[in-house]
Structure formats: C-alpha cells, structure tokens
Amino acid sequence: MDFDLGQDAAALRVRLRRLIDQELPDGFLGAFTDDPADLAVTQAFCRLLAEQGLLTVAWPSEFGGGGGSLWDQTVVREEMWAHHEPRGAQYMGLNWVGPAIMAHGTPEQQARHLPPIAAGEVIWCQGFSEPEAGSDLASLRTRAVPVGDTSGADGWRITGQKIWTSYAGMAQWCIIAARVGPGERHEGITMFLVPADAPGIEVRPIRSMLGPHHLNEVFLDDVFAGPEAVLGELGGGWAVIRTALAHERVGIARYARCERLLSELGRELEPHWGDLPASLHAAWVRALVQVRVARLLAYRTVRAQESGGVPDVAASAARIAVTQCDQSVAEVLCSALEERCLDAGSTAPVHGAVEDHWRYAQASTVSSGTIEIQRSIVAKALLRGERL
Amino acid sequence: MTPELPEEAIELAEAAGRAFDALGGVEVARRAEADPDLRAREVLPVLEQLGVGDLDPRGSGLALAAAAALCEAAGRVVLPYPLAAVLVDDGEGRPTAAIPARSARVDHATVVPSWRVGRLPTGTGTGTGTGGVGTPDAGALGSRLGPFVGDLTLDVGGGAPPLRDLLVQQALVAWTVLGSLGRAVELATEHVLGRIQFGRPLAEFQAVQFHLADAAVAVAGLRELAGFTLWRLERGGDDAIVDVLALRSHLLEVARSVLRSTQQLHGAAGVCDEYDVSVIVRSVQPALRLPAGVDATVDLLVGSVEAFGFVGLFPHGADLRDGGPDRSATW
Ligand SMILES: Cc1cc2nc3c(=O)[nH]c(=O)nc-3n(C[C@H](O)[C@H](O)[C@H](O)COP(=O)(O)OP(=O)(O)OC[C@H]3O[C@@H](n4cnc5c(N)ncnc54)[C@H](O)[C@@H]3O)c2cc1C
Numbered sequence: 001m002d003f004d005l006g007q008d009a010a011a012l013r014v015r016l017r018r019l020i021d022q023e024l025p026d027g028f029l030g031a032f033t034d035d036p037a038d039l040a041v042t043q044a045f046c047r048l049l050a051e052q053g054l055l056t057v058a059w060p061s062e063f064g065g066g067g068g069s070l071w072d073q074t075v076v077r078e079e080m081w082a083h084h085e086p087r088g089a090q091y092m093g094l095n096w097v098g099p100a101i102m103a104h105g106t107p108e109q110q111a112r113h114l115p116p117i118a119a120g121e122v123i124w125c126q127g128f129s130e131p132e133a134g135s136d137l138a139s140l141r142t143r144a145v146p147v148g149d150t151s152g153a154d155g156w157r158i159t160g161q162k163i164w165t166s167y168a169g170m171a172q173w174c175i176i177a178a179r180v181g182p183g184e185r186h187e188g189i190t191m192f193l194v195p196a197d198a199p200g201i202e203v204r205p206i207r208s209m210l211g212p213h214h215l216n217e218v219f220l221d222d223v224f225a226g227p228e229a230v231l232g233e234l235g236g237g238w239a240v241i242r243t244a245l246a247h248e249r250v251g252i253a254r255y256a257r258c259e260r261l262l263s264e265l266g267r268e269l270e271p272h273w274g275d276l277p278a279s280l281h282a283a284w285v286r287a288l289v290q291v292r293v294a295r296l297l298a299y300r301t302v303r304a305q306e307s308g309g310v311p312d313v314a315a316s317a318a319r320i321a322v323t324q325c326d327q328s329v330a331e332v333l334c335s336a337l338e339e340r341c342l343d344a345g346s347t348a349p350v351h352g353a354v355e356d357h358w359r360y361a362q363a364s365t366v367s368s369g370t371i372e373i374q375r376s377i378v379a380k381a382l383l384r385g386e387r388l
Numbered sequence: 389m390t391p392e393l394p395e396e397a398i399e400l401a402e403a404a405g406r407a408f409d410a411l412g413g414v415e416v417a418r419r420a421e422a423d424p425d426l427r428a429r430e431v432l433p434v435l436e437q438l439g440v441g442d443l444d445p446r447g448s449g450l451a452l453a454a455a456a457a458l459c460e461a462a463g464r465v466v467l468p469y470p471l472a473a474v475l476v477d478d479g480e481g482r483p484t485a486a487i488p489a490r491s492a493r494v495d496h497a498t499v500v501p502s503w504r505v506g507r508l509p510t511g512t513g514t515g516t517g518t519g520g521v522g523t524p525d526a527g528a529l530g531s532r533l534g535p536f537v538g539d540l541t542l543d544v545g546g547g548a549p550p551l552r553d554l555l556v557q558q559a560l561v562a563w564t565v566l567g568s569l570g571r572a573v574e575l576a577t578e579h580v581l582g583r584i585q586f587g588r589p590l591a592e593f594q595a596v597q598f599h600l601a602d603a604a605v606a607v608a609g610l611r612e613l614a615g616f617t618l619w620r621l622e623r624g625g626d627d628a629i630v631d632v633l634a635l636r637s638h639l640l641e642v643a644r645s646v647l648r649s650t651q652q653l654h655g656a657a658g659v660c661d662e663y664d665v666s667v668i669v670r671s672v673q674p675a676l677r678l679p680a681g682v683d684a685t686v687d688l689l690v691g692s693v694e695a696f697g698f699v700g701l702f703p704h705g706a707d708l709r710d711g712g713p714d715r716s717a718t719w
Contacts, residue, residue, distance in 0.1 A: 134655050136585040164656045207661040209532055209670055215660065277687035331644060335681040339488045342534030342677055355533055362669070363659045365652055372595050372652075 003296075008068075009075045016054065016079040023048060024086055027351030031088035032213045039170070039213075042088025046120025049087070055094065056118045063102055063110065064118045070302050074253070082256035084353070089125075089167040093117040096247035097124045097175055101193075104232035104240050109193065113173070125171035125196065127162040127218055128241065134164075135373050137177075137241070138185040142220060144178040144192060152180075152234065158192060158200075158223045166367075168203045168216035171196045175244075176220070177237055189237035192229045199223070209359045242312060248368045249315040250301045254322050255294040258329040261357055262287055264350050265336055280336055287325075287332045294318070294325040313381040316374040317388055323364040323371055330354075330361035391615050393453050400438070401457035407434050408465045414664040417671050420468035421535050424528070427499050431469045445475050445556050449622040452556070456563040456618055463567025466671035468536065470496040472560035476553050478504035482521065486554045486679040487540075489517075495674035497524040497538025505540060506548035508558075508629070508679065510691050519548025533673040552624070555632045559617055561675050562632075562639045566607070566614055568672045569646045573603050575665045576650035579657070590653070599649045606642045613638055620699070627696035633689040634698070640682040643672065 004010075023045055031042040049055040058073030059065020066072070077095070085091055098117045101109055116122040133140040142160025146152040158178050168174065173195055180190045194201070200223035206215040232240045262284065269276060297318040304311035333354045334341035340348065344355045365371040378388065393401075411434055412419065420426045438458065445455035455475045462471045473483035473494070482504040485494045492505055506519025522540030529537045577600060580590040590596045613635055620631040647669050651658035654665050661667055680688060697705040 129656070132584070134585060136587075139585075139587075208659045209661065209666055210659060211532070215656070277683045279686050280683040283683060327648070331682075334677065335683045338681050338684060339491060339493045339537075339677050339679070341681075342529055342531055342537050342674060344529070344531030344533070348531075355531060359532060359659075362648075362651060363656070366656050366658065370652070370655060375595075 003299075005071045005075065009071045012057070012068075012072055012075050013079060016076065019048070019052075019054075020079065020083045020086065024083065027346045027353075028084055028086065029352055029356050030084040030086075032211055033356075034212060039088065042086055042090070043120075045086045046088065046090050050119045055087070055120050056098075059094075059098065059118065060102070063098075063114050070306055074299070074302050077251065078253040078256035081253040082260040084257070087120060089123045089170060090117075090120045091251070092126065092167070092248075093122060093124045094120070095251035096244045097126075097173075099247055100175070100191075100240055100244050101231065103243055104191075104236075106228075108228060109231065113193065122173060123167055123171045124173045124175060125165050125168045125216075125218075126244070127165050127168075127174050127176040127220075129164045130161055131163050135370055138189070138238070140177055140179060140189065142176065142178040144180050144190060144225070146180075147224070152230065153227055155224055155226045156180075156192065156229070158194070158220050158225055160220050162218040162220070164206070165203075165216045165218045166214055168196065168218050169205055169213055174201070174218070175231065177241060180234055183235060186238040188235050189241070190234050191231040191237045191240045192225045193231050194223060194225050194229055198225070208363075210363060211359070245369060246312045246315045249319040249374075250298060250305075250311070252368075253295075253298065254326045254364060255291050255298060257357065258287070258325055259291045259295070261333055261350065261353055262291065262329060264353070265333055268350055269336060276336070280332075283332045283335065287329050290325045290328060294321040297321045313378060313386060313388070316369075316377040319368065320371055320374050320378070326357075326361045326364040330358040334358055391612065393457050393615070394450055396450060397453040397457040400454050401461045404438050404458050404461040405464065407438060408461060408467055411465075413465045414667050417466045417468050417667050418661065424498075424536065427468050427496065427536075431467060435469065435471065435474070440471070440474060443475060444477070445560065446552065449618075452618055452622055455556075455560055456614070459560045459563040460567035460570070463564035463569075463672075464571040466568055466668050468496070468671070470494065470499060472557050472564055473503070474500075475560055476549075476557045478549060478553070480504075484549045484553045484557050486558055487519070487522075488679045489684065492522050492540040492542045493537060493678060494522070494540060495534070495678060496536045497540060498526075498528060499536070500524075503540055504546070504549045504553075505542070506551075506554050508554060508633070508688055509551065510688060517548065518544060520544040521546035533670055534677075537674050537678070551629065555621060555628055558632050558636060558679075559614070559621055562614055562617070562635050565639055565643055565672055565675050566610055568668050569607050569610065569643060572646060572650040572665055572668050573600070573607055575663075575668075576600060576603065576653040579654050579665075583655075596653060599653055603646045603649050606646050610638060610642045627692075627699070630689070630692045630696050630698055633685060633692055636680075637682065637685045637689050640676055640685060643676055644682075647672070 031039045053066050056065035057076055058068040061067035080087055098114055101113050130140050144156040144158045146156055148154035176192045176194055177189055178192055179188045181188045200221040202219040204217045208215050301311045301314040301318045304314040337349050337354055341354050345352045443451055443455055445452040459472055470483055473485040476484040478484055482502050483500055484504045486508050487505045503522040505522045507517030509517045521543045525539045580596050583590045617631045617635040621628050651665055651669055657663045659666055693705045
C-alpha cells in the first residue's frame with residue numbers, strides 16, 4: 001500500500017504554497033469579506049496562476065489545461081481551500097462548470113466558454129435551487145418556452161425564480177436549470193448558459209451569516225436565450241446536474257482548511273498549551289484524526305474518478321465525513337480560543353479565520369445537497385447492493 | 389416534589405412574553421445590530437415596566453424562579469439586553485457577571501456605565517476568584533457572532549462580587565439560553581410542517597422527525613436540570629457551584645446540538661437572517677462562549693466536583709477530596 005500522492009504532487013504543493021505565501025496579503029480570508037480589496041486580490045491571483053499554467057493544471061490539454069493528473073487537481077483544491085480560496089468565486093468555473101462544458105458542450109460552446117474560465121477571468125453562478133425546489137431539485141418550475149416553433153431553433157424564453165445562488169451578484173454567466181416541454185420531475189430539465197446581464201434577470205442579495213456577496217435570489221422574467229445556450233441534450237439536464245454536483249461535492253477540500261486551522265491554532269496556543277484543559281488537548285488531537293479520515297474518504301472519490309464514471313456515491317460518502325468534520329473542527333477551534341472566538345477581522349486570533357470558519361461551517365451540511373440527502377444517496381446505493 | 393415553576397413566575401413570564409412580542413420579538417435583536425442605542429431606548433423601559441428593578445433573585449426561592457422565568461422569556465426572542473446580569477444588581481446599580489479567566493469580557497458591555505464582575509473559582513477554591521468593578525472600553529466587537537460583546541477595564545480595588553451572585557447570574561444565563569433553544573425547536577417544528585418537498589411536508593420524513601425529537605428531548609432534559617439547579621441554589625450550600633457548572637456544561641452541549649439540528653432543518657434558510665432561527669443561532673453565541681466555553685467549563689466542573697463531590701443517588705467524588713465532610717450523598 002502507498003498513500004503518497006507522488007513527487008509531482010508534492011512539488012506542486014510546494015510551488016503553490018510559495019506563491020500563496022508571496023502573493024496573498026497576511027491574514028487573507030477569501031474574496032467574500034467586508035473588504036472589497038479582497039475581491040481584487042483573487043482576480044490578480046487568478047491571472048498569476050493562469051500565467052504560470054497553474055489555474056488549469058489538471059484540465060485536459062485539448063482544452064488548454066496542463067494535462068495533470070486528478071491528484072494534481074486534488075493538490076490544487078486542497079491548497080486553495082486551505083488558504084481561503086484565493087481563486088475567489090472563479091473556483092466554481094474551474095471545478096465543475098468547465099468540466100460540465102467539456103463533457104456536455106458543443107465545440108462552439110467549448111471554444112467560447114472554456115478559455116475565459118481557464119484564464120480565471122469569468123465568474124459563473126449556478127441557478128439550480130428554487131424557493132419550492134431545494135432538496136427536491138427535480139420539482140423545479142423555472143420554465144423555458146421555445147420562441148417560434150417547438151424546436152427551440154429560434155431560442156428560448158426563460159421565466160422563473162432561483163434562490164441561494166452563490167455569487168450571482170458578481171457573476172458574468174449563469175448556468176440555469178429550467179424545464180422544457182410537458183415532462184415531469186427529471187424529464188424535461190434542460191441546462192442553459194445565460195449571461196448574467198441578460199435583460200429580464202434581476203439579482204437580489206440575501207443577508208446571511210456567511211457575509212456579503214454570497215447568497216442571492218435570481219428572478220428570471222422572460223429572459224431570452226439563443227439556441228446556442230442549451231448545454232447538452234434538450235431534456236438531458238439531469239445528467240449534467242449529477243455530474244456537476246458530484247464534482248462540486250468533492251470540489252471543495254474543506255478538510256484541508258480544517259487541518260490548516262488546527263495547525264495554526266496549535267501555534268497560537270503554544271505559549272500556554274500547558275494551561276489548557278485536558279479535554280481540549282483531547283479534542284484537538286481527535287479533530288486531527290477526524291480530519292485525516294475525511295481526507296482519506298475524499299481520496300477514495302478521486303480514485304473512483306480515476307477509474308472513470310460519475311463517483312456520486314463515493315462523493316456523497318466523502319461529503320458526509322467532510323462536512324461533519326468541518327462543523328466539529330469549528331467547535332474545537334472556538335472552544336480553544338474561548339471568548340476570543342467571537343472576534344472577527346484581522347486583529348482577531350488566527351487573523352479572524354476561526355470566526356469566519358465557524359460561520360461558514362454551519363452551512364456546509366446544507367450546500368451542494370444536505371447531509372440528509374447525501375445519507376439517503378449512500379443508503380440507497382447500499383440497498384441496491386453496491387458497496388461503499 | 390414540585391418541579392414546576394411557581395404560578396407567579398409563570399404569570400410574569402407570560403406578561404414578559406407579551407411585552408417582548410409587542411416590541412417585535414426576534415426583530416428587536418435584528419434592529420439592535422444596526423441601532424445599538426435601541427437597547428436603552430426601547431428594551432430597558434419594557435424591562436422596567438416588568439418590574440426588573442424590584443426583582444432580586446437572591447431574595448427568595450420565588451424571586452429566583454420568577455427571574456428564571458423572565459430570562460427564559462427574554463431568551464425566546466434573544467432580547468438584546470444583559471438581563472441575567474442586571475437582575476443580579478450589586479446594590480449600587482451595577483449588573484453582576486462572571487468573566488473569563490483571562491479577560492474581562494461581557495456581552496452588552498456598553499449598555500451600562502459600570503459592572504461588578506468576577507471569575508468563577510477553580511478547583512478547591514471556595515471563595516471567589518479575582519474580580520472587581522469594570523468600566524466598559526469604548527465600542528463593541530461588532531462581529532456577526534458577538535455584535536455587542538465588549539471588554540471592561542477592571543478595577544480590582546472594588547472587590548469581586550460574592551460567589552453566590554455569580555452563580556445566580558450563571559444560572560439565569562442558562563435559563564435565558566434555554567428559552568432560545570425552546571424557541572428554536574418550535575421554529576423548526578413550524579418550518580417542517582409548512583415546507584413541502586417531494587410532495588409532502590418535511591415533517592413526514594422520519595429523518596426529520598428524529599432530529600426534532602432529539603432536539604425536544606434535549607431541551608426538556610435541560611429544562612429539568614435548570615429547575616433542579618434553581619432548587620439547589622435556593623438551598624444555598626457552598627457546593628451549589630457544582631450544580632451551576634453542571635448546568636452550564638450540559639447547556640453548552642445541548643445548545644450545540646439543538647441549534648445545529650434546528651438550523652439544519654431549515655435548510656439554507658437556517659443561515660439566512662430573514663429567518664429567526666439564524667438570528668437566534670448568532671445571538672446566543674456570546675452566552676455560549678462567555679465566561680467559559682465547553683472545555684473550560686468542564687475543566688471548572690471537574691475541579692469543583694473534586695472539591696465538593698456530586699449529588700446523586702450514590703456518592704461521587706468523595707474520595708477525590710482530602711478530608712472534609714462527605715456532602716456527596718445527600719439523598
Ligand atoms: C452556502 C450555500 C450555498 C448555496 N449555493 C447554491 C448555488 O450556488 N446554487 C444553487 O442552485 N443552490 C445553492 N444552494 C442551495 C442548496 O443546494 C440547497 O439549500 C439545498 O439543496 C437544500 O435545499 P433547501 O435549502 O431548500 O432545504 P430543504 O430541502 O427545504 O430541506 C430542509 C431540511 O429538510 C431535510 N430534508 C429534505 N428532504 C428530506 C428527506 N426526503 N428526508 C430527510 N430529510 C429531508 C433537509 O435535509 C434539511 O435538513 C446553496 C446553499 C447554501 C447553504
């Protein structure tokens with residue numbers, strides 16, 4: 001057995017850490033803080049990664065990527081998320097919108113959309129969830145009606161409402177799931193690639209504990225989409241969603257940030273480590289073990305991906321462990337910092353990362369499909385006779 | 389045995405509940421974040437009308453119960469005011485609060501000009517820890533998890549408050565959070581009854597029912613323990629510190645799981661401030677971290693059990709002490 005990710009991966013990690021160290025301001029907490037300068041940092045960082053061929057290190061070379069392995073991709077994901085995702089909202093495009101367009105897009109769509117994603121120049125948002133369609137995504141009601149004859153050759157008019165759309169306020173493009181034709185549930189769901197500034201689209205921010213710029217409502221009122229906007233087959237949107245969600249569920253290496261914060265916490269507390277309650281010492285080491293297990297489960301998904309196919313059950317299994325780890329680490333970090341965990345911002349302990357992490361972690365068992373839905377995906381697979 | 393709160397206490401809590409609802413319920417906490425002066429302008433007069441100034445929870449068992457019931461009502465709307473501390477006035481108009489081991493931090497620090505604060509004793513110490521009169525530093529944290537939390541400059545010359553005052557304040561903080569948790573369970577119940585997914589109310593899914601049941605059982609258990617603790621406090625032994633710390637340590641565990649599951653049952657709405665549950669989760673954080681979080685509280689509890697034992701059907705901790713009467717087997 002061998003759990004070493006290999007020399008290339010190790011070298012890549014060293015390179016990324018050096019860049020992060022050189023390019024990011026001290027105490028960087030990601031693009032979505034109260035400080036607008038942080039957004040600019042991510043844009044500059046994306047450009048730099050793109051110039052150095054690191055942004056799409058693991059995209060296939062035919063799409064302008066570095067042709068790296070899934071393990072390289074894993075390393076990028078880990079290092080980026082561990083350091084508060086310095087690629088900003090662009091990570092969505094790189095992690096799964098790009099791959100979905102590679103898998104389902106026409107050559108024209110690929111030529112149009114992949115280069116700007118690969119350059120980190122464009123922010124995409126994902127319009128799946130609706131007020132009445134959360135866990136039950138297949139009940140979505142947003143509707144696309146063909147202009148002219150029923151073929152859609154003259155384009156579509158999309159009307160409906162999306163909710164919880166991350167980054168919609170700053171996105172240039174939106175991938176929208178809408179219903180076409182009379183079909184029910186999974187039938188008829190179709191994906192559209194629509195510019196976020198198309199007439200008829202209105203974005204309203206939602207105030208949440210995650211902070212500014214994150215969640216939004218998106219209203220679609222008779223939004224025109226040309227025939228070239230359809231991604232994949234008409235009515236074949238569910239397959240795109242499945243691929244997208246599987247990529248998304250493994251795409252965020254939350255365990256890596258947990259591990260980095262536990263490490264930073266150790267350093268922060270080192271001067272009075274001996275004075276801390278014994279239960280906290282125990283909680284800290286147990287959290288380290290939990291983080292390791294979550295990482296290993298995430299690696300199983302990567303191995304499943306290596307052997308082809310959509311690793312959705314493995315992804316759900318990993319997602320359960322990773323999000324639980326996210327939340328329990330958040331508690332350990334807060335408990336260790338005692339009353340100082342309420343401080344936010346750069347003057348707070350661990351440059352405010354603990355407070356930030358705690359707030360984000362509360363949503364981790366909901367975003368990309370709730371933990372209950374992941375559990376039922378795993379359970380159904382087991383009951384079908386599959387093995388984890 | 390009468391584990392229920394006395395009738396007078398329940399009546400006070402009902403009147404308080406109506407008054408807090410008239411103020412706007414949880415909306416007051418939302419508004420106070422943008423307009424902190426609202427606490428003195430709108431919240432304080434309501435508390436005065438309810439007779440907070442005349443209620444001394446140290447005076448009698450009935451007053452203690454009434455204060456607890458009042459705090460529970462305040463917790464239901466996460467009332468932006470340090471009610472538990474204010475109820476334990478030092479006789480000179482200063483609220484009393486327990487502070488962390490390494491700082492003099494309290495919630496709503498700037499809402500009064502001066503505090504009487506002290507540290508809970510560790511281990512076998514029977515007196516209070518350090519403390520004194522605290523003057524609020526300018527400003528509050530303003531963070532999403534502690535918008536009103538602030539630090540005090542401590543003048544130890546004034547002397548720490550009596551331990552009993554700190555214990556009563558801590559018990560009342562627990563009652564306040566208990567109110568918030570009870571409300572969170574109600575909100576989750578309402579939400580899953582109303583929200584349809586997969587063609588039926590979420591409430592019909594067994595996984596949802598299990599979450600709700602676990603949360604409700606946890607809150608019911610906490611409520612019993614909170615009542616038991618009042619009774620122990622009323623009896624007034626030195627060892628009441630064990631009971632108050634036991635209550636707090638259980639409170640912290642229950643709060644974590646109840647807030648998590650009630651928020652989870654709301655889906656994404658659970659982190660969204662338009663929904664009361666999200667405001668509740670954020671607003672109770674100071675009470676869960678001050679004066680001590682879960683590990684520090686358990687550490688204090690271990691010390692106090694080693695010193696005084698733990699009351700139950702059998703003796704606990706008696707051998708851990710050097711000498712002294714065995715108070716651990718009182719019944
Ligand atoms: C931070 C964040 C970012 C997001 N970003 C996006 C985005 O960019 N684009 C997008 O389209 N969506 C996004 N979402 C939405 C997300 O996909 C949904 O919130 C999620 O699918 C759950 O839907 P819901 O919030 O409507 O909860 P509901 O489906 O209403 O669920 C409420 C509760 O009921 C439980 N439940 C539901 N059905 C069952 C069942 N059958 N059995 C047992 N329990 C059940 C759920 O697990 C949950 O606990 C985001 C959400 C969050 C929190």
